[in-house]
Amino acid sequence: MRNQNVFNRRPRTAWVTGLLAAAVAVGTVTAASPAQALEGGGIKNAAYTFAAKLDIGGGKRSCSGALVDKQWVLTAASCFADDPDKGLKVSDGAPKWKTTATVGRTNLTKPTGSVTDVVELVPYKGRDLVMAKLAKPVAGVTPVAIGTAAPKQGEELKVAGFGRTKSTWVPDRLGGSSFMVDAVQDGSVSVSPKAAADGAVCKGDTGGPALRETAGRVELVGVNSTSWQGGCLGTDPSETRKGAVDTRVDDLSTWIQKVSYRAVFPKAPWDKATHIASGYFTGGSAGGTRHMDMIVRWIDSEVTLYQGGDDKDPSHPFIAEYQLGKPLKQAPKTNWQYVKEMTAAGFGDGTDGLVVRWVDSEMTQYTHVDAKGFHNERKLVAPVKKGPWTHAKQMTAGRYTANAQRDDLVVVWDDGRVTLHPDLNANGLADKAKKTLVKKNTTWPFATQIAAGEFTGKKTADLLVRWVDGESTIYPGVDAAGLHGEIKIRPKKSPWINATVVTAGAFVANERPNDVMVRWQDGSLGLYPGVDAAGTHGEVKLTG
Known part of the structure; x- marks a missing residue:
């Protein structure tokens, strides 16, 4: 019997047009053109x-x-x-x-x-x-x-x-x-x-x-x-x-969500994006279908989470967005106006979180981040006016040791040192385990952006560096023993001299090699899919 709360009037004997010749049960449907009828009858719900x-x-x-x-x-x-x-x-x-x-x-x-x-x-x-x-x-x-x-x-x-x-x-x-x-x-x-x-x-x-x-x-x-x-x-x-x-x-x-959203993403004010971190925040993982998400901090201190898709379309890598932190005009007391550096990291619980270094050199760990916000906040370094962490210049987290469950932190200092802080966990940094990968020198102070990524298939993650002159380099398989050679993927005075924010991640597929996201000085956003030892292989414009 029909549900009278949903369907009124008599039983209807025709509902769907057959536009194609196609097998149904046995035999074929008679081919037919789309109907001239424009109206229907019967539903009150x-x-x-x-x-x-x-x-x-x-x-x-x-x-x-x-x-x-x-x-x-x-x-x-x-x-x-x-x-x-x-x-x-x-x-x-x-x-x-x-x-x-x-x-x-x-x-x-x-x-x-x-x-x-x-x-x-x-x-x-x-x-x-x-x-x-x-x-x-x-x-x-x-x-x-x-x-x-x-x-x-x-x-x-x-x-x-x-x-x-x-x-x-x-x-x-x-x-x-x-x-x-x-x-x-x-x-x-x-x-x-x-x-x-x-x-x-x-x-x-x-x-x-x-x-x-x-x-x-x-x-x-x-x-x-x-x-x-x-x-x-x-x-x-x-x-x-x-x-x-x-x-x-x-x-x-x-797919439906991505198509609905794809016209929204480019309309964001990308010239106002100051920090970007990539990670598996909304349920994706290296073995699953959902690709990496991206957290963006804007100049007005708003923080947005972009959810990754599950297909291999590099033109539209994200399917939804969530506001994690409100802009200053809505939340005058927000801490997010004081961000100096931030990087995504896995702390061993199967999900990704965030490490943030603030302008007063305090460092904070959020062990878990999702569409609802930041969770399990821990202070890694107390705010100081003077001290070692006031000299930290760049940082990124990646899988640089044998522990595949927890990421490690790489830090570039203003005196040219590069250090590795192994095994980030729920308790934060293990400073006693710190390894010096590069001693004081005159080269590394010119590193303007660094990002952890999986580009060369080594047992440990690689380190991507964008230098002040536009040259960009991959250091393959970085580990506690140091750097093991370098691969130049962009020459000096390349267009990458105009890159203002660089991050790496699995935006197109959950497999090696990773992709590189670049925010340019003109405010546009570009994606380089599958960066590897041979270099970059073309840019996909996501905006502009």
Whole structure:
């Protein structure tokens, strides 16, 4: 029996359009063009206001979709393909045909919601799926959450769309019906109506949402793709099959989040970024899929955490941001205005934290940092007006000893010394274990930035140095015995003379070699993927 709290009026016999010739159960779906129908019927549930109706080409095609971000609708790529029968290829960028999205209007006769142009398409390669960017954010509508659990055989899903019905070519309301999961494949899920009297899948519903409802929570797990269209108006009356295939999205939550976020990241005031530290703060790890995160301290003392993605797209390495420290105008008593140096470090508990050296030479350790803030604060060095740490110039943390669980601290001093402080742990620095890697000299005072990284495949981490004249050097496999040769990756007077902040990390993939992030004097941000002993291999502009 239908849930009358969700679906009103009679059982609907048509929901999702079949745009492609594709195998469903046995045989093939009859190829069909996108429908002319622009409306649907039946749903009262206010939680479904995220549903979207797409008008493509001024009535040329009609599809459905779901708002997954204030400015993004998730729908089927076949809605925009030149010939869905021959393939799903859709190019990144503006849609070929003028497209408008109606969102927040489950009853199309009402003036609620908004009608907005679609200005950009981002397809997911290999699936009937595309993200459609709206010209402006939708106000007053809560985007649907993306489910992260795979559908299971026998599970009930609610399928919705604005397509035609058994008897109506152009319905005026969003419709929905109950479907059962018949089979789960990689990237798709086969479904059929829960009851014989329930609706099938019709033209105009392509791209509409397949939803999981649990304890009042609605999650998007699939997008309508193909159907036999049994019982749909305009279908051969002899066709009685109502099965359909939906494109799965439960395993693409990070991709959806990244696409939604990628236009936001470049808009940050990167000319105001003063310090950057990279590490696994939000759950990523060297053996997992989530890449490194990045913490940025801005000139107004705000601190932001950028969460790493889980694919290998160097153009968009981050998927979300979190404010860890407020700017001075909001928090006049914040300590973050006094940062001198900071570096990410692992202290042996499986997560990364932060070591901060302040302008008064105090050093603080935050054993754990995540999207909620800084945790387990410990003082490593007391503030002093005079003393050894007033002469520290640069510092970075990396895996420089045999202890793979805890990082070590490398420090460059103003007299040219380079020291190693092994095994950072919950109790901080072990000063008695300090090793001098380089004695006093006249070269190292010209090191303007240093960063730990994994570039050469040695047993211990490498040290990247950017010198004042723009030359940049990798010291491979630094350990307690010292430096073991050097590799020049950028010559003197190279463009790197204009680098103001440099950090290294696994931003593109959790594997060697690491990548290098550079903030330039002009305020732009660039990423050098896979820096190794052969040098840098091209810059990917992240901003500007």
